[in-house]
Amino acid sequence: MAGELVGWNRGLGYSPGPHSPRFREFRRLFQHSIGPRKAQETALLSMQERSTTKLLGRLLQSPDDFMTHVRQSPGELILRLAYGYKVATEQKEDPLVKIAEEAMQGFSRASEPGAFLVDTIPQLKYLPEWFPGAGFKTTARRMRKDLERLYNVPYEFVKDQMVRRTIRLFHDPFIERGHQSLGKADDSFVSSYLLEKGTPSPGEEELIKAAAASLYSGLAHRLTQGDVYRGYYFPKGTIVWANIWSMLHDEKVYPEPSQFRPERYLDSRGALRTLDRMEDPAVIGFGFGRRICPGMFLALNSVFIAVAMILYVFDISKTQDENGQEIVPEVEYDGFISLVQTYQRLGWAALK
Numbered sequence: 258m259a260g261e262l263v264g265w266n267r268g269l270g271y272s273p274g275p276h277s278p279r280f281r282e283f284r285r286l287f288q289h290s291i292g293p294r295k296a297q298e299t300a301l302l303s304m305q306e307r308s309t310t311k312l313l314g315r316l317l318q319s320p321d322d323f324m325t326h327v328r329q330s331p332g333e334l335i336l337r338l339a340y341g342y343k344v345a346t347e348q349k350e351d352p353l354v355k356i357a358e359e360a361m362q363g364f365s366r367a368s369e370p371g372a373f374l375v376d377t378i379p380q381l382k383y384l385p386e387w388f389p390g391a392g393f394k395t396t397a398r399r400m401r402k403d404l405e406r407l408y409n410v411p412y413e414f415v416k417d418q419m420v421r422r423t424i425r426l427f428h429d430p431f432i433e434r435g436h437q438s439l440g441k442a443d444d445s446f447v448s449s450y451l452l453e454k455g456t457p458s459p460g461e462e463e464l465i466k467a468a469a470a471s472l473y474s475g476l477a478h479r480l481t482q483g484d485v486y487r488g489y490y491f492p493k494g495t496i497v498w499a500n501i502w503s504m505l506h507d508e509k510v511y512p513e514p515s516q517f518r519p520e521r522y523l524d525s526r527g528a529l530r531t532l533d534r535m536e537d538p539a540v541i542g543f544g545f546g547r548r549i550c551p552g553m554f555l556a557l558n559s560v561f562i563a564v565a566m567i568l569y570v571f572d573i574s575k576t577q578d579e580n581g582q583e584i585v586p587e588v589e590y591d592g593f594i595s596l597v598q599t600y601q602r603l604g605w606a607a608l609k
């Protein structure tokens with residue numbers, strides 16, 4: 258559903274095998290633009306701080322919408338990194354953020370294991386859209402349209418910006434000419450690639466669009482060779498999902514996992530204890546092996562900056578009912594990329 262019918266098979270997650278040139282090119286680009294060295298650059302850290310400052314302002318203005326704000330903030334950062342696009346703060350709904358969100362909602366739904374029968378019976382993909390029970394084809398077509406927009410609209414924005422800049426440089430003799438200076442002025446994942454390639458071929462254009470769109474997604478793995486696990490044989494090609502949710506909720510490792518108990522990470526003297534590799538959420542949470550999250554270092558910095566700044570500025574508490582009793586939210590999660598579903602009904606955000 259997600260790969261073939263919606264079209265995410267052009268992206269990193271479905272690229273043919275970890276040794277394929279396409280996969281390696283994707284990972285090379287990510288390593289260069291969001292890898293550990295890049296994540297330590299002052300310019301990027303300042304960008305993350307500025308982005309969090311915006312988040313604080315939004316939280317202050319409309320604390321009830323905190324879920325939207327918290328989701329929007331990393332989305333904006335990725336748009337900035339991927340396309341050099343700055344989200345307009347004064348607009349309630351930025352058009353590119355909307356495009357990215359819509360495409361990603363489709364991805365999250367389409368890639369959820371077991372959500373679509375066509376993943377189990379692939380022949381169903383040949384059903385015409387009007388056929389009874391083939392509603393998934395209509396859904397896929399809509400999601401595909403959203404994905405196309407995510408591929409094309411921000412890409413065209415980058416190309417347009419680069420042309421405008423070239424025209425400005427042409428007319429302004431005081432600005433240093435040439436591609437190098439353009440690269441500096443227009444530093445984004447896509448523009449750097451376009452500058453590296455000079456005049457990109459249609460294949461290269463397709464690759465960079467797919468790579469940039471892949472910055473939003475994580476995905477299933479497939480066995481490159483047969484393997485045995487706990488007495489079960491898994492043939493080559495078996496699709497495997499690392500169930501990180503279950504690992505991070507393992508009672509043996511994290512007693513009462515749903516309880517907010519930061520002290521679980523402290524030793525008897527109140528200092529941070531050294532965590533075992535498979536006990537450290539920051540290790541497990543980003544996946545494993547060749548497909549480990551390439552945005553890990555950037556994300557850890559983002560989360561650290563956001564948590565530190567939010568805690569410094571706000572007091573956070575549960576909201577109260579008319580009798581002054583705290584409302585304890587019942588939180589439900591949904592989707593392959595789990596998101597809290599019920600926060601709107603509960604109205605439990607109380608930021609003071």
Ligand code: HEM
Nearest residue numbers: 270471472474475476542543544545548549550551552556
């Ligand atoms: C707290 C934030 C984040 C978490 C918890 C997270 C977690 C993950 C996980 C679990 C995977 C799958 C790894 C696997 O398949 O083994 C993944 C993949 C990926 N992540 Fe992240 N991620 C985060 C932030 C980011 C950011 C900010 C970016 C980019 C700017 C990013 C880009 C990617 C990409 C491109 C992949 C696909 C890698 C591949 O399939 O080879 N992630 N991430």
